[in-house]
Amino acid sequence: MNRRNFPASAERIAADINALAGLTEPGRPYTRRAFTPLHLEGRSFLAEQFRKAGLAVHVDAGGNLVGRRAGNNPGLGTLMLGSHSDTVPDGGRFDGIAGVIAALEVARTLTEQGIDLEHDLEIVDFLAEEVSIFGVSCIGSRSMAGIRPSEWLSREVDGQTLAQGIANAGGDPERHEIRSDIRVFLELHIEQGPILEAERLSIGVVTAIAGITRIEVKIEGRADHAGTTPMDRRADALVAASRMVLDIEALATTMASGRAHFAATVGEFFLLPNAANVIPSHVRMLIDIRAEKPEDAKLFARALQKTADEIGSASGTTISLNPISEAAAVPMNSYLQEVLSDIAGVIGQGHRRLASGAGHDAAFIARVAPAGMIFIPCRDGRSHAAEEFAETNDIALGAMVLLEAVKRLDNEMSTTTDAERH
Amino acid sequence: MNRRNFPASAERIAADINALAGLTEPGRPYTRRAFTPLHLEGRSFLAEQFRKAGLAVHVDAGGNLVGRRAGNNPGLGTLMLGSHSDTVPDGGRFDGIAGVIAALEVARTLTEQGIDLEHDLEIVDFLAEEVSIFGVSCIGSRSMAGIRPSEWLSREVDGQTLAQGIANAGGDPERHEIRSDIRVFLELHIEQGPILEAERLSIGVVTAIAGITRIEVKIEGRADHAGTTPMDRRADALVAASRMVLDIEALATTMASGRAHFAATVGEFFLLPNAANVIPSHVRMLIDIRAEKPEDAKLFARALQKTADEIGSASGTTISLNPISEAAAVPMNSYLQEVLSDIAGVIGQGHRRLASGAGHDAAFIARVAPAGMIFIPCRDGRSHAAEEFAETNDIALGAMVLLEAVKRLDNEMSTTTDAERH
Secondary structure (H helix, E strand, O other): OOOOOOOOOOHHHHHHHHHHHHHHHHOOOOOOOOOHHHHHHHHHHHHHHHHHOOOEEEEEEOOOOOEOOOOOOOOOEEEEEEEEEOOOOOOOOOOOOHHHHHHHHHHHHHHHHOOOOOOOEEEEOOOOOOOOOOOOOHHHHHOOOOOOHHHHHHHOOOOOHHHHHHHHHOOOOOOOOOOOOEEEEEEEEEEEOOOOHHHOEEEEEEEEOOEEEEEEEEHHHHHHHOOOOOOHHHHHHOOOOOOHHHHHHHHHHHHHOOOOOOEEHHHHEEEOOOOOOOOOEEEEEEEEEEEEOOOHHHHHHHHHHHHHHHHHHHHHHHHHHEEEEOOOOOOEEEEEEHHHHEEEEEEEEOOOEEEEEOOOOHHHHOOOOOOEEEEEEHHHHOOOOOOOOOOOHHHHHHHHHHHHHHHHHHHHHHHHHHHHOO | OOOOOOOHHHHHHHHHHHHHHOOOOOOOOOOOOOOOOHHHHHHHHHHHHHHHHHOOEOOOOOOEEEEEOOOHHHHHEEEEEEEEEEOOOOOOOOOOOHHHHHHHHHHHHHOOOOOOOOEEEEEEEEEEOOOOOOOOOOOHHHHHOOOOOHHHHHEEEEOHHHHHHHHHHOOOOOOOOOOOOEEEEEEEEEOOOOOHHOOOOEEEEEEEEEEEEEEEEEEEEEEEOOOOOOOOHHHOHHHHHHHHHHHHHHHHHHOOOOOOOOEEEEEEEOOOOOOOOEEEEEEEEEEEEEEHHHHHHHHHHHHHHHHHHHHHHHHHHHEEEEEEEEEOOOEEOOOHHHHHHHHHHHOOOOEEEEEOOOOHHHHHOOOOOEEEEEEEOHHHOOOOOOOOOOHHHHHHHHHHHHHHHHHHHHHHHOOOHHHHOO
16 A cells, blocks of 8 residues: 555654553553543643644633644535543553544555645544543533533542533533534544454444443342351352352353344442351342443343242342443444445455444534544454554544545535535 | 159259350350350359259369369269350350259259268369350360360460460469369250251250361362353353352262261352452362261262362363361260160150261270260250240250269179279
C-alpha cells in the first residue's frame, strides 16, 4: 500500500499512545482515572497535540475536550469523531485512547493533505467514560446528550464532588451543552473481545451496542455447623448458588448460539458467613446480561425466574431476583454501517459486522446524532488489564477507515443537505 | 421420677447457665471469648460456685480452672469431668457451658447426698476450646495432653501474646502439666446437630470425634470482559468452582449414606476480581471434611482430585488442591461407651450412639486418659448462634447420667485397680 492509499501515520499514532501510557500512577500500569491530576496531565498532552494538528481547542460544559476544525460551509453542522482517554484502575493503553488518537490522526492527515471539509470536524475526548471514582460512567457523553442525572453532581469522594470534578476538568456542571448540530458521530475502539483476532479480520463494523441488564440474586439458606449437620438436613446457600451459576451459564450458552450477541456472567459473588466450619447461609450475586436483541434479555430473565424457583424449592433455600439496572440495546445507524463496511472493503481490509458487548460513549451520542463505530482487533480479547494490546498498524488501518468515511460523508451529506434544502 | 432417682437439680443448673449468659458483651449475646476480661469474670463466677460445692479450686499450668474433691483413696487417681466456658463471637449459652455446669452439678449432688468417692474427682473448665482471638483452639486441653505447640505462645493480638493470655488466666505458659493420673474423662456437650431432637432421644453416646481434613482449592481461569467475550471462549473460574461445589456435595452425600459419619462443606469462598463486568479469574475455596472413619477422608480426597482434574480440563481452568490440615478421628473409649449406654438405659432414657462431627476437648484428653462423651439434644441442631438452645431438663438428665457413671466407675475401677495390684 503506497503513501497515497495509506496516509495515516502509524509512527505518530504509536508516539501519542506511548506518551499517554507514560502518564500512569507509578508502578501501576496503566492507571489514569478521570478526576485525577494524572488525567488532567493526559488532557494537557492531548490539547497540545490537538493544537499542533491545527484544531481550535476548548472544553465543553460536559467536561469533554474538543478540538475543532472549521469547515467551508458553517451551516452544515459537525462531523464528530472521538472516544475517551481515561482508564480503569490497572487498565490498558488502548481502551478509548486508540479511538481518541485515531480521530486526532484523521484531523492531522486532513491538514497534512490540505483537504478542506464542507462540515466542521470535531475530535472529542469524552470525560470519564469508564466507571469513575464517583461510581458512574460516561459522564461527558451523557452530558452532551443532555441525560447526565443531576443527582450525580453531589456524589462525593475524598472531599471532592462530581460537580467540582467536572469544573476542575474545565466543564460547567450547572448546564448541559446538548448538541443538535452533529450530523454524524464515529468512534473507533478496540474490540475488547476475541472475534476479530480469531477470524483474522482488521475491521469490525458495530451493529449495536448491547443492552446491559443487571439482576441481583439473593439466596437465603441456613447457617448450620459444617461438622455436625448431616448432608441431607442442610439448606446450603452456596450449593444452591452453584446450581444457579451453572444454569445461568448453560442458558446463556444456548441463547448465544443464535445470530445476535448474548452473554450472561456472574461476576460479583459474596458469601456469608464465609467461615470454614459453617454451612453458608447467604449468597448475594450479580448477573450481568448483555443482549443485542432486547427480547433476548427478557426471555433470559423469565427463564432465570423459573430456574430460581425450582432450585429454591429443591434446596430448601429462598431465592429472590431483583433487577438492578436495565439499559436498552442501542443499534448503530444502519447507513453508517453500510458506509463503514463499504470503505473497509474498498481499502481491501477483511471485515465483518458484530455487536459490541461493552458500553461506549457512542451509545449516548446516538441519542442526539446518527452514530457508528468500528472495532479493531486486540490481543487475546483482553482489555481492562495491563496486558491489553492492539497493533499500531491495526489502529492506523482503523484511522484510515475513519478518514475515508469522513471524506465520503462530508461529500454525501453536503449534497444531500443541499438537495433537502431545495 | 422421684427425688431419689433424679437428684440433679434442674433449677441450680438453669440458675448457673443464666448467670453466665448475663456475662456477655453488651448488645451481642452471647459473647464471652477466651482471653477477654469477660471470660475471666465468668471464671470468677465458676470458681465461686466450685467452692460452694466444696471443691478446692486452682488454675493449672495450661490455664484450666480446676475444682477438686479428694477421694478416700488418694492413690487411685482422678475421675475428671469437664468442658469449656468460652464462646465464639455471637455464640450460644450452652456450647461447652452446659458441660461445665452439669459436671459442677454432679459434684454438688455428691456432696449434697453425702457420697464419698474412692477416687479424686475433678471438675474442669478448659481454657479456650473455641477458636480464640489467637486463631487457635483447645488451648487448655492441648496443654493438659502436652501437645500445645510452643510456637503458638508468641502469637500476638492487640498487644497481648498467647503466653500473656495464659498467664493472665492464671496458667504458666512455660510448662505443661501433663496428666497421667486421669483414670477416666467424661464430657457432656450439646449435640450441635439435629439427630437426637429429630429422633426424640435424650442421650447420645459419642462413638468418635470425627477427623477434620481441610483442603484448599484454588481455581485459576481468565479475567475477560463480561460483555464482549463469547460464552464459548471463556475460562470462568466461578463456573468451574460451581461444578466443584456440586460434585463435592454429591460425593459427600453418597459417602454419608453409609453408617459412619461423613460430611463435607465448602464454607469459605473467595472470588477475584469480584467485579460485575469481569469474568471471574480466580476462586479460592476451603473444603471442610469430617469423617468418623479415616479411610473415608482419604477416599474422598482421591475422588476430589479426579473431579478437579476433569473439571479443570473441561473448563480451561487450572485447579489445584492443597491439604491445609488433617486431624485424625478420635474414637471414644469403648468400655465407657458401654457404661454410658447402659446407664442411659437403666434410668429409662432414649439413647443412641452417634459420632461427633465437631471437635471437643475430649479429643485431646483422650490422648492421656480413657475418654467418653455424651450429647444432649439442642433445638434445630443450632449452635454457635444466639438461637442455640437446650432444655434445662435435658441438661439435668445428662448430669444424672454423668453422676451415675461416676459412681459406677468409681466403684468398678477401685475394684479393678485393687485386682490389678495383686
